Amino acid sequence: MLKLSAVCLAVAALVGAPASAAPGTPAAQSQAALAxxxxxxVTPYYKAGEPGATVIVVKDGKTILRKAYGMADAAGKKALTPDTVMRLGSITKQFTATAILLLAEEGKLSLEDDITRFFPDYPTHGKKITVEHLLTHTSGIQxxxxxxxxxxxxxxxxxVAAMIDGFKNDPLNFEPGADYRYNNSGYFLLGAxxxxxxxxxxxxxxxxxIFTPLGMKDTAYEGHERGKAARAVGHTPADKGFAPAAPLSMTQPYAAGALVSTVDDLARWDAASAPASS
Known part of the structure; x- marks a missing residue:
């Protein structure tokens, strides 16, 4: 299944000129060259009239490039802007993981906890499946x-309960901790x-x-947005160009993929999660 929505991309550039550069100086020229x-x-990759992307490049807190390419709605002929809100898909998972780590830091759970602490009737087939297994895609759950x-x-x-019931009785793909297999079920369970x-x-x-403390005003679980920024629609390849993507209830991706955001908010997130300078 290939679903193409307009892509939201944040890039942190770690090379280039100093963060502050006066116009016309060599440093400013270097920044312009980097941009x-x-x-x-990127420009030729996104064709006119087709679904596009938004890009932001930040170095030392200074925006080097902030630009939109292509369409937010190909059928409606609405162009993307850098402010357009888009679905994040599985980028959602890093926010889910951070939420789990916040709770662990507060002593409210442990990464070594068996998931039966939270789901007493979950059939683990006699195996110990931990929170860490869910985080690292090593649980073996289908x-x-x-x-x-x-x-x-x-x-x-x-x-949430009905979704978990839909996969909890499936046999494990492998012994928990013995292998890695990318897994949306694990992150659904983490949300629960x-x-x-x-x-x-x-x-x-x-x-x-996370979102309010960091000033991420356009980031939310889809359907729970706080702002009114324009949204990109989803697209899927068709015989001729692109067609609207099939509908998807956001109750299903949930903590594995239901967030929306903008490149500006993702840049704020990147800055907040970057290691502190020594």
Whole structure:
């Protein structure tokens, strides 16, 4: 299944000129050259009238390049802007992981906790599956997005419990911790753990603990947006060009992929999560 939405991309450039450069100086010229070198291969990749991308490049807190390419809505002929809100897809997972680590730091859970602490009736087939296994895609649990019939049912609104019931009885793919396999089910379970431990909905916890403190005003669980910024629509390849993407209930990607954001907010996130300088 290939779903193409306009892509939201944040890049932190770690090379180039000093962060502050007066116009016309060699440093400013170097920054302009860096921006041009990044822009050059991106521009021809996104064709006029087709789904596009937004890009931001930041070095030492200074924006080097902030630009939109292509369309936010190809059928409606609406161009992207750098302010356009887009689905993040699996970039959502890093926010889910951070929320889990915040709860662990507060002593409300341990990465070594067996998931049966949170889901007492979860059939682990006699194996110990930990929070860390969920975080690192090493649980062996089958990914619900790879199951037969998933695409046919992805428009249905589902409760968290019903979604978990849909995959929890599947046999494990491998012994927990013995292998790595990218897994949306693990991150769905992590979202449910966040809700159980914090006593808040997943969307509210992320908003209050991550997005609002960092000034990420356009980042939210889709359907829980706080701002009114324009949104990009999804696209999928068609015989001639692109067609609107099939509908997807955002109750299904949940903590594995339901967030929306902008490149400006992702740059704020990148700056906040970068290691402190020594």
């Amino acid at each position: 041009a070198s990044i822009d050059a291969p 990914s619900y997005t790879g199951k037969p019939g998933y695409v046919a049912g992805m428009t249905q609104d589902m409760s 753990i966040i809700e159980k431990v914090s006593g808040q909905p997943y969307a509210t916890f992320l908003e209050q603990r």
